[in-house]
Amino acid sequence: MQNFLIVGFGKVGSSLYRAMATHNRFNILLLDAKKDFKEEWASFLPAHSFFRNIVNIRQKSFEFIAICTPDDRINETVSQLQDFQLKNCAVFHTSGNKPAELLNPLRDRGAHIGSLHPLQTFNSMFLPPEVWQGITCTFQGDTKLKDNLQKIFDPLKTKIVPIDYQQKQLLHLVATISANFQVALYSWAEQILKASGIEPPDLNTWLGPLIRQVSTNLNQHPLSKILSGPLQRGDLNTLEDHLKLLKKYQKAADIELYRLLCQKLLENLEFEIKDRQKLKNFLEHYET
Known part of the structure; x- marks a missing residue:
């Protein structure tokens, strides 16, 4: 032994x-x-x-x-x-x-x-x-x-x-973004619901299947193939509605966060995003 x-x-x-x-x-x-x-x-x-x-x-x-x-x-x-x-x-x-x-x-x-x-x-x-x-x-x-x-x-x-050590630090940063910031986004989603007066009995019951399916998609497909939703399909009207809702229920900082995350997705040219330039222009000039 x-x-x-x-x-x-x-x-x-x-x-x-x-x-x-x-x-x-x-x-x-x-x-x-x-x-x-x-x-x-x-x-x-x-x-x-x-x-x-x-x-x-x-x-x-x-x-x-x-x-x-x-x-x-x-x-x-x-x-x-x-x-x-x-x-x-x-x-x-x-x-x-x-x-x-x-x-x-x-x-x-x-x-x-x-x-x-x-x-x-x-x-x-x-x-x-x-x-x-x-x-x-x-x-x-x-x-x-x-x-x-x-x-x-x-x-x-x-x-x-x-x-090496520099790679180690970078991987730790990436791991933190990938894991901990997911939790921050779930918490943000819950705060939006509560601010609007919607009290889910359990956030996992409502959003859990959606979150787990994203994880399943990532296991089965390249990252570039799993993006969906209004940004991916170039749905400018829905993005604008989302920003208006955030303005109604949240702080200006949350609007900036939504816009920043959209812009981060637009930066990745491997994502197949319809009307990419139109979306970029809208987000850059949207006034909070």
Whole structure:
């Protein structure tokens, strides 16, 4: 059995734990000084595997250490780990925005280091191993560590893609836009309904099928082929009606957001948009 330590037991750390627990080769320990063990964790995690004080595990040797703490605690964790036996230990953090080089002090003590960032959303703790199924993880760091991690994740068909730090930051930006800003748009839609006096019993009941179909379309077709709606068909009258409704129920900033998103779609020449130039002229000169 190989010892695997996960430092930082939040949404990513607990979900990584469940994925690694599918391997019979690992004895997994968890460390988080900011949390107490909770009874509801017991169905996933034995209490004797969870530690709050790093002193209690400092004498153990680990083949793998995953740092899943918030970004502002990585340096502190690295400092604490320098007293561990690190020769040939594989150490990685899961931050999407911080470089692998934060772990250089551990490399100096013999560790193989890297940064593994899953392009996935983790909205709760203890997500099942399937959340890693077929996803892409970006990797920056030592090649030997990347190869070892790929072997570990192979059963889940997780793809580990080596990139440099600048590419890593850009991909984190893109992931944030793709995932988090979707939620912002859903929230905006809900605010418009509430401002108009319409109270849906559950936004997912009304808009969920539409949202899921867009996701299905993206899985089945190129991005350039999935755009539909009034902008795509060049329906200037409907766009103008939408802007008037926003003016009635929302702030001027929301009109600007609607216009900006339309313009962003128009910028992509791969979309088949009817009367593109007429739409651009209208949006550029529309007065709020």
